[in-house]
Amino acid sequence: QKEVEQNSGPLSVPEGAIASLNCTYSDRGSQSFFWYRQYSGKSPELIMSIYSNGDKEDGRFTAQLNKASQYVSLLIRDSQPSDSATYLCAAPNAGGTSYGKLTFGQGTILTVHP
Amino acid sequence: NAGVMQNPRHLVRRRGQEARLRCSPVKGHSHVYWYRQLPEEGLKFMVYLQKENIIDESGMPKERFSAEFPKEGPSILRIQQVVRGDSAAYFCASSPGGGDTQYFGPGTRLTVL
Numbered sequence: 001q002k003e004v005e006q007n008s009g010p011l012s013v014p015e016g017a018i019a020s021l022n023c024t025y026s027d028r029g030s031q032s033f034f035w036y037r038q039y040s041g042k043s044p045e046l047i048m049s050i051y052s053n054g055d056k057e058d059g060r061f062t063a064q065l066n067k068a069s070q071y072v073s074l075l076i077r078d079s080q081p082s083d084s085a086t087y088l089c090a091a092p093n094a095g096g097t098s099y100g101k102l103t104f105g106q107g108t109i110l111t112v113h114p
Numbered sequence: 115n116a117g118v119m120q121n122p123r124h125l126v127r128r129r130g131q132e133a134r135l136r137c138s139p140v141k142g143h144s145h146v147y148w149y150r151q152l153p154e155e156g157l158k159f160m161v162y163l164q165k166e167n168i169i170d171e172s173g174m175p176k177e178r179f180s181a182e183f184p185k186e187g188p189s190i191l192r193i194q195q196v197v198r199g200d201s202a203a204y205f206c207a208s209s210p211g212g213g214d215t216q217y218f219g220p221g222t223r224l225t226v227l
Contacts, residue, residue: 034215043205043218044157088157092213100212101147101170104157 003027006089006105013112019076021108023089026070030091033072034102035063038086047087048074079112086110116141118208118219126225133193133200135222139208145169146189147216148181151203162212163189169212196226 006023013019023033032051036044050056050063050072062075076083089105119138127133139146148160162170163183174181178196183189193200203223207216 043221049215101159101162106156
């Protein structure tokens, strides 16, 4: 089982719709989770971090964490073509030996079409 | 505020040459991480360093690769005797402390001919 796993997609949604991106993790000891956005040929850019069970909202983005189910998601409301990118879920020290290194999922490619 | 800086942005090497990749963290950040992204693959952790110390190098290939973060100056990822399979994007990230949010630099794209 992969330490951090994402629905691989690709995911295509129309402009204005809600895009839902999902991630599961295997290490119950993981305490924090991060969503990064990566445009083609660019570096990862932090979108959201979440540490507690429940929802965290920031503008059009909502991260949801359920530690009992080992599940974290990212919702993008009112999706825009500029949201088209690869979204990476990451957890620190997932299955690792040091506190701090990030383990990434394989990424979900999102396309928002006009 | 300057973010993480990496140079060069693009590096071309012939097989057998050495590649040196540099990373300057965000000012005030003392934790540096190197990740590699092979074509069409995800980001993989390579090494985690603090000033003058390697904290975790569990993701580093056993041979040809080394990393340092000296007391003064940038962090360096060094690849000796490069092979075509080393062609990838190498990203550096930094954080103020271990476990804190990591901010990524623009990356160095290494091409081995």
